[in-house]
Amino acid sequence: MNKKEQKPLSLDLPRELLRKMYTTMVTIRIFEERVASLIAPKKEITTPCHLYIGQESVATGVCMALKKEDYVYSTHRSHGHYIAKGGDLKRLMAELYCKKTGCSRGKGGSMHIAAPEIGLPGSSAIVGGTIPISVGTALAFSIQSRDNVSVAFFGDGAAHEGVFYESLNFASLKKLPVVFVCENNLYCTHLPITSCLADPEIYKKAQIFHMPGVRIDGNDVVKVYKTTRKAVEDARRGKGPTLIECLTYRWLGHVGPSDDLDKGLRSKEELDCWVKKCPIRRMKKTLLKHGIITENEIDKIETKIRAEVEEAVAFARSSPYPDESDLLYGIFS
Amino acid sequence: MRTISFAKAINEALHQIIATDKQAFLIGQGITSPWYVGTTTVGLIGRFGPKRVIDTPTSENCITGVALGAALAGMHPIICFPRMDFMYLAMDQLANHMANWCYMFGGQLNVPMVVWAIINRGGEQAAQHSQALQAVFSHIPGVKVVMPSTPYDAKGLLIASVQDGNPVVYIDDRWLYEKEGHVPEEHYSVPIGKGVVRREGKDITVVATSYLVHEALKAADNLSNVGIDVEIVDLLSVKPLDEKLLFKSVEKTNRLVVVDGGWIHFGLAAEIAARVSETCLFKLLKAPVMRVALPNAPAPASSALEKVYYPNAGSIVSAVKKSLEKRN
Ligand SMILES: Cc1ncc(C[n+]2csc(CCOP(=O)(O)OP(=O)(O)O)c2C)c(N)n1
């Protein structure tokens, strides 16, 4: 596995797309690092945040293979999906400040973000909660004869829930245009995957339901993109769902900005090993090597993103909190 | 007198239960985690091992059925839900199976099972990580529901729940975990179905449970400064409800404010109000029964809204004052 992962990224893709992938991953990273600093020591953000650092390539590779009209559903670890799908940074940051200008108007916080305008109808903090919902959206697409696909992002923890299996079955049975993207970061809160799943190879569950299932290196953004592209093409052509298991790793603890190493749940060696496999650094190296991007351009991109993130922070800070009268607003439409 | 925290009282109860009852075991997601259930399960896995302290996959419905099956084989499982919100995933096993099992078979089979349900809210966690579902579970026949408010009752009611021999939903609130109080070291139980008067008073009865008992006590102190003498009834058990204690207090004060940490409509407060109105006590009431509970909205994330969402001493003070202004 290790060898395979170090394989250079294959680059038979348009330059612009590759650069966009890189930019998106860096945006997620810089955004999340800034959020981490605002949780501690700053304490400006207090809604519980499950940060996406280390997994940027998954959301990015998947979303780059989608159209704006395709839907994605997210989880408690939601920021990366939102950014990769093209969500507005200001409104996301404002939601993390639980302000009225947030993408859920301060009602949802970090675990409940939505951006219907870019095909993100919501994220749920209930493990596995959005898997059947994405299948339902795919059902609608098929009834409406729309040329769209629906994507379910979920973690390895969702493979503990019965609804995951029921959803695979129903989607495959009805040949629905849905892509199941399992972000296997090897942990479910405090427990390693081997303490939770009798068979930790999640992609194999697809076989049982007669649908394609693959396990890929989730830190290889190009691989994630190409695998998703194939799954999406199949879905659009009526060939039904695919399960993509992306092996990846969260650098930080389950929730919040600390690496949790002091809690004894994982080893420093393990973390270091995954930090070495940083999806962004890897992409950067390859792009530089092939002259797709220059150091100078990279600096410019980073500077620009940092400015955008700061703008988002300023926007969030200066935004008003919801009014008391908003409490009972929005229960029904 | 030894004083320990609410969380420590639960921890001590769990240690004593598992040590003394060979059939008891603890199962649930997060019970070996350093943060998931606070400090309530500290030392259990090390002392009793993974056969009696079983951390599980995120498979709520399955694990609830598993606990039920173990209970039917004579064991005394305690299943932990680190947040009540996740019990919705286990509703089938809880409501269709666990709750009905005894009655469906003519009372032949008992289900000695404790469902430990933790309310964990505030801190901008929003709608799916904040719910207090005592009314939902109290609505289901075949389930008892307890809600301790002090460290003493936290320990005694947990032990009583295990000894009860029936499905008991034991609901605690993380907002209580730091509260200190007297807790005897020995193994003891607090009777299910019995409340206590936390404060005697003559002007008005405030009925509360769980953390709101403490808010009611603060409110009562505040109100005593303006000459209002509040009696506080802590139910401890939501179901069965200690009607005798409740009625006795209302008979004395002729006024009632019901305080609940769940939603106001169709909830626990409504039930208590109904119990009083159904009896001839309603003739004694000098003012309509008032409810203090969560507004009819899911929990919002924003702390600006959380501040107005959760009832507290202030909301109890206002309700008491309103009740005293009103006359039937
Ligand atoms: C139904 C349900 N049970 C338990 C939880 C508590 N919980 C929150 S996140 C989480 C871990 C999920 O792990 P995974 O799906 O692998 O996602 P990751 O956090 O690794 O991204 C758990 C168990 C929950 N949110 N929902």
Ligand SMILES: [Mg+2]
């Ligand atoms: Mg995981």
